[in-house]
Amino acid sequence: MSKKSFRQALNEAMRQEMELDPRVILLGEDVAGGMGAKGEQDAWGDVLGASKGLLPEFGRERIYDTPISESAFIGAAAGAAINGLRPVAQLMFVDFFGVCGDQIINQMAKFRYMFGGKATTPVVIRTLCGAGLRAAAQHSQCLYPIFTHIPGLKVVVPSSPAEAKGLMIAAIRDDDPVIFLEHKAMYDDTEEVPDEPYAIPLGKARIVREGGDATIVAFGRMVKFATQAAAALEKKGVKCTVIDPRTTSPLDKTAILDSVSKTGRLVVVDEANPRCNMATDVSALVAQDAFKALKAPIRMVTPPHTPVPFAGELEDLYIPSPATIEAAVSATVSYH
Amino acid sequence: MQLSRTDLTKAYTEMRTIREFEERVHKEFATGLIPGFVHLYAGEETSAVGVCMQLNGVDYITSTHRGHGHCIGKGCNVEGMMKEIYGRQGGLCKGKGGSMHIADVGKGMLGANGIVGGGPPLACGAALAAKQRKTGGVAVAFFGDGGFNQGTTLESMNFASVYKLPVFFVLEDNGYAETTASTWSIGGHNPVQRAAGFGIPGERVDGHDFFAVYRAAKEAIDRIRDGEGPQFLHIEFTRYYGHFEGDAMTYRPPGEVNDERRYLDCLSFFRARVTSAGLLEAKDLDAIDREIAQLIDGAVTKAKAAPPPPATDLTSDVYNSY
Numbered sequence: 001m002s003k004k005s006f007r008q009a010l011n012e013a014m015r016q017e018m019e020l021d022p023r024v025i026l027l028g029e030d031v032a033g034g035m036g037a038k039g040e041q042d043a044w045g046d047v048l049g050a051s052k053g054l055l056p057e058f059g060r061e062r063i064y065d066t067p068i069s070e071s072a073f074i075g076a077a078a079g080a081a082i083n084g085l086r087p088v089a090q091l092m093f094v095d096f097f098g099v100c101g102d103q104i105i106n107q108m109a110k111f112r113y114m115f116g117g118k119a120t121t122p123v124v125i126r127t128l129c130g131a132g133l134r135a136a137a138q139h140s141q142c143l144y145p146i147f148t149h150i151p152g153l154k155v156v157v158p159s160s161p162a163e164a165k166g167l168m169i170a171a172i173r174d175d176d177p178v179i180f181l182e183h184k185a186m187y188d189d190t191e192e193v194p195d196e197p198y199a200i201p202l203g204k205a206r207i208v209r210e211g212g213d214a215t216i217v218a219f220g221r222m223v224k225f226a227t228q229a230a231a232a233l234e235k236k237g238v239k240c241t242v243i244d245p246r247t248t249s250p251l252d253k254t255a256i257l258d259s260v261s262k263t264g265r266l267v268v269v270d271e272a273n274p275r276c277n278m279a280t281d282v283s284a285l286v287a288q289d290a291f292k293a294l295k296a297p298i299r300m301v302t303p304p305h306t307p308v309p310f311a312g313e314l315e316d317l318y319i320p321s322p323a324t325i326e327a328a329v330s331a332t333v334s335y336h
Numbered sequence: 337m338q339l340s341r342t343d344l345t346k347a348y349t350e351m352r353t354i355r356e357f358e359e360r361v362h363k364e365f366a367t368g369l370i371p372g373f374v375h376l377y378a379g380e381e382t383s384a385v386g387v388c389m390q391l392n393g394v395d396y397i398t399s400t401h402r403g404h405g406h407c408i409g410k411g412c413n414v415e416g417m418m419k420e421i422y423g424r425q426g427g428l429c430k431g432k433g434g435s436m437h438i439a440d441v442g443k444g445m446l447g448a449n450g451i452v453g454g455g456p457p458l459a460c461g462a463a464l465a466a467k468q469r470k471t472g473g474v475a476v477a478f479f480g481d482g483g484f485n486q487g488t489t490l491e492s493m494n495f496a497s498v499y500k501l502p503v504f505f506v507l508e509d510n511g512y513a514e515t516t517a518s519t520w521s522i523g524g525h526n527p528v529q530r531a532a533g534f535g536i537p538g539e540r541v542d543g544h545d546f547f548a549v550y551r552a553a554k555e556a557i558d559r560i561r562d563g564e565g566p567q568f569l570h571i572e573f574t575r576y577y578g579h580f581e582g583d584a585m586t587y588r589p590p591g592e593v594n595d596e597r598r599y600l601d602c603l604s605f606f607r608a609r610v611t612s613a614g615l616l617e618a619k620d621l622d623a624i625d626r627e628i629a630q631l632i633d634g635a636v637t638k639a640k641a642a643p644p645p646p647a648t649d650l651t652s653d654v655y656n657s658y
Contacts, residue, residue, distance in 0.1 A: 029514065034587035036520020043515045043587035067521040068452045068482035068513050099451065099486065134371035134423070136434040138450030306654045310434030311423030312371050313644040 004193040006186045009161035010050040010126075013168035014088060016197040018058055021086060024172060026051055027064035027073050028090030028126075035065035047092050048128065048187050070096050074125065075103035078177070081123045082111060086172060091127040093135075094143045094181060108177040109152035120175040124168070130221055130271060131308045131319050132185035140308035140315075142220070142272040147179045148248040148281070154178040154202055155249040159223035160186075162193045166200030167246060173199060183221040183271075203250035207259075211239025214329050215259040217282050218244065218269035222301075222320060226269050229325035238333055248278050256282060257290050264295035265332045269325055274302040296335035299328040337551050344616055347389060347546060349624050351381035351603055354405040356625075356632045357414060358577070361404070361421060364636060365581045371423055374435045377405035379576040382602045383508050384409035386549030387476055387569075390557040394473035396444045396462035398455030400480050400508070402575070403438055403448025410445040412438075418635040424642035431645045432653070452513075453486025455479060456505065460492050463501040474502040474560045482513030484530075485521055493534040493566070500565035504556055505536065507568070508543075510575040515587040531568035538568030544600045547609070573602070 004012065018024045032055040033044035045052020055063050066073040070091060077089035091097065097104065104125065111119040131140040147155045154176050158164040164182065171178040208227055211234070218226035223244040230240040241259045245252050260266050266286050270279040279300035286298060303318045339347070358378040364370055377384065380402070388397065388409030399406040407417055412428060420427030421435045428440050439447035446462065449455050459477035466473035483489050484507050496503040507527055509518050524530060531538040537559075541548040549571055556567035574596045578585045585593070610616040 030516060033515035034517075035515070036517030037512065037515065037587040038517075038589040038592075040586035047514075065516055067485035067516070067523075069485045069487065071487045096451065099453065099488070133373075134434065135373055136436055136450065137432075138436065138454075139373065304651050305656050306651055309432045309645075309650060310372060310429075310437070311431035311645050311649075313423075314432065314647070314650045317647055317650050 001192050001194050003190045004161050005188055005190045006161045006164055006182070007048060007050050007188070009165040009193045010168055010182065011053065012193070013165045013172070014051060015054060015057065017169055017172045018054065018062060020197070023084065023086045024088065025062050025064065025080070025085055026054065026088050026090070027066055027077060029066055029068055029092055031090050032060070032063050032065050046090050048184060051090070070100035071103055074100040075107060077123045077125070078103060078108035078111070078121055081108070081121045082119050086122045088124045088126060088172060091125050093139045094127040094129040095138050095141050097127070097143055097146070104147070104153070104177070104179070105150050109150045112176065113152055121177045122175045123177045124171045124180055125177070126180050126182060128184045129181040130183035130185055131315055134310060134312055134315060136310040137307040142181070144179070144181050144219070144248050145272050145277045145281070148278065152176065153249060154247060156180045156202065156247050157220040158182065158246065159220055159244045161189060161191050163200065163206070163246065165193055166198050167202070169197055170199040170202050174202060178202070181220065186221050200246065202247045203252055204246065205252035205255035206244040206246055207255065208242040208244050210241045212263055213239045213333050214265040214267060215241045215243060215256070215263045216267045216269060216325065216329065217256055218242065219248065219278050220271060222269040222271050225320065225322045226325055228322040229329065232322065232326055233329055238329065240329060253285055253289070256286065260286050260290045261293040264293050266294070267299045267301060267325065267328045267332055269301045269320055271303065271320060274300065274305050277302060296332045299332050301325050301328045337547070337554070339550070341615065343389070344610055345624070347385055347550070348606060348610070348616070348621060349628065350385045350408060351546065351606065352624060352628050353414065353631070354378070354381045354384060354408045355603060356628045357404060357408065357417070360632050360636060362577060362581065369640065370421055372434050372436070374421070374581045375401040375579065376575070376577040376581065377402045379574050379596065379602070380508055380510060380543065381405060382543050382546045382549040382573065383478070383506060383571050386546055387504070387506055387553040389550065390553050391444070391474070391476065393444065394466065394471045395475065396446055396459065396473065397476040397478060398446045398459045399448045399478050400455065400483060401436055401448065401450065401452070402480070404435070406448070406478055407438055407440065407445055410440070411443050412440045412445055414631060415635040415638055416440070418639040419642050422639040422642070423644065424639055425645055426642050430649055432649065453479065453483045453488040455483070456489045456492035459503050460495050460501055463496065463503045464499065466502055472561065474504060474557060476504045476506055478506045478508055480513060481507065481509040481511070481518035481522060484527060493531065493536055496566040497534045497536055500563070502560045503566040504560055505531065505566060505568045507570045509570060509572050512575070512579065512587070514579045527570040528568065536566045536568045538570060540570040540572065543571040543573030544602050544605055546602055546606050
């Protein structure tokens with residue numbers, strides 16, 4: 001056990017799985033870097049450096065830098081998976097899903113079902129998401145609701161370094177295509193991360209903290225903000241349960257419904273745009289299956305329904321904050 | 337090909353403006369005041385200027401991550417650009433787009449693009465509209481050696497070919513798609529031949545030489561305006577800065593950029609050529625340099641002094657009833 005960043009935790013997960021299983025390969029744009037160039041190889045180790053250092057250990061037989069051709073290499077990952085490899089493909093920013101959506105939605109997601117269960121597609125698509133870096137409208141989205149909508153895909157939204165490691169290992173070992181969304185504003189977050197390999201099951205929520213007054217369900221980076229809000233609320237005598245579902249698909253319905261049945265109050269925090277996002281999905285689940293337990297209307301904390309703005313002043317208003325979460329919880333507990 | 341004194345002055349002024357703009361943004365970025373991802377165009381000035389000098393008000397361009405030069409080439413206001421890059425009021429996109437999405441549709445500049453290969457289909461559409469509306473306009477799709485390997489670019493070349501759309505496909509090959517060498521990533525290693533595969537005539541030019549780019553662009557765009565359909569140009573040069581600001585460029589051999597700047601700089605070439613031929617005087621060019629330095633300095637000062645966008649801008653310009 002030692003302190004590791006989100007980036008280091010991901011690196012360790014990939015390294016350990018590559019050591020364990022020769023079928024695991026990496027591919028994507030600049031996942032090593034310097035391909036064909038005369039300078040340093042492994043120049044980047046992907047755009048934020050999560051796979052840096054893997055090239056010297058595993059070589060270009062296991063780590064494929066690709067041309068900028070998302071449709072080709074994301075689709076190739078699916079093709080390689082169906083033919084015995086376990087590719088980890090890096091889609092640099094999830095926004096670039098727009099370029100290669102067919103290979104994800106119509107191809108890899110469908111194979112197992114459409115081929116009558118005769119194919120498995122053990123692909124992991126690692127991809128950066130989230131606002132906060134002034135990266136503007138085409139490099140800042142949280143598109144996990146889109147993948148959640150597609151049967152056949154598993155969708156992971158890790159909330160901390162230790163979570164990222166265990167969930168990445170589980171994703172690589174999983175036989176279905178997994179979309180793994182790494183919030184770029186969390187890359188330098190650090191915490192104690194076990195050194196040995198471990199897998200966190202996909203579909204099992206984490207109860208971050210427990211309290212009887214309200215349930216906060218949050219995703220990805222919002223778990224951190226929800227936890228900060230819960231800590232501030234506790235000082236005011238309001239005790240919250242914070243649930244990190246870890247995966248949006250499968251979704252741990254039981255953990256959410258059990259908690260709401262005890263607290264009777266729900267706030268869902270989602271950095272994705274508000275229409276048809278995880279906040280609406282969880283709200284619908286609770287409204288349908290735990291209606292009698294509810295003591296107050298469900299509240300959703302999300303950005304506005306706009307693209308992510310560039311200017312820092314606007315982006316800061318866009319992103320849900322611990323303060324907006326705290327206000328939503330306060331409103332629900334004071335509802336009578 | 338002989339350019340008039342006016343055209344030569346215009347060419348130098350615009351290339352110098354791009355260079356000064358980018359060098360200054362590089363410097364300012366290092367102070368931490370410019371937010372986000374910034375991709376600089378310094379070293380590639382011949383393309384934006386050599387191509388855009390053939391264009392007029394009815395023509396459109398689509399751009400790349402590296403879009404500042406294209407903006408200046410297409411006549412965008414540098415103060416509005418600088419304010420945009422700083423994320424301030426008065427920016428070309430009200431501070432809502434930033435460097436990677438800088439645009440001025442009124443000037444026919446359809447935007448820098450955060451998506452590699454995002455532009456060529458849009459250029460096809462602009463060209464289709466120009467053809468249907470009989471405006472006489474052409475559309476230029478600028479893309480890099482990275483974008484040249486995107487399906488969207490290749491599909492667009494085919495689409496433009498079958499409909500004989502007035503599109504000029506301009507491959508700005510600066511040697512690296514992020515860290516990856518274009519000598520590796522472009523399969524077949526012959527872009528002109530690739531374009532020929534779509535039935536699109538093209539040629540390769542040395543991008544350090546403004547006059548070569550200008551001539552090739554003029555001939556191609558003349559053919560497009562004559563109804564000959566899409567044309568292709570492969571321009572080879574280098575970029576003086578990283579893929580983005582903050583990229584340490586370790587994938588490039590030591591000294592590569594310095595050598596390019598010292599021996600192959602397009603502005604130095606241009607200056608030497610026009611002064612030695614007696615077409616423009618060195619003192620006139622010096623005066624232009626000083627004028628542009630002031631212009632850019634003023635733009636930076638005004639951008640820094642401009643207020644941030646008002647909070648109400650967060651939810652404007654989009655259907656938002658939620």
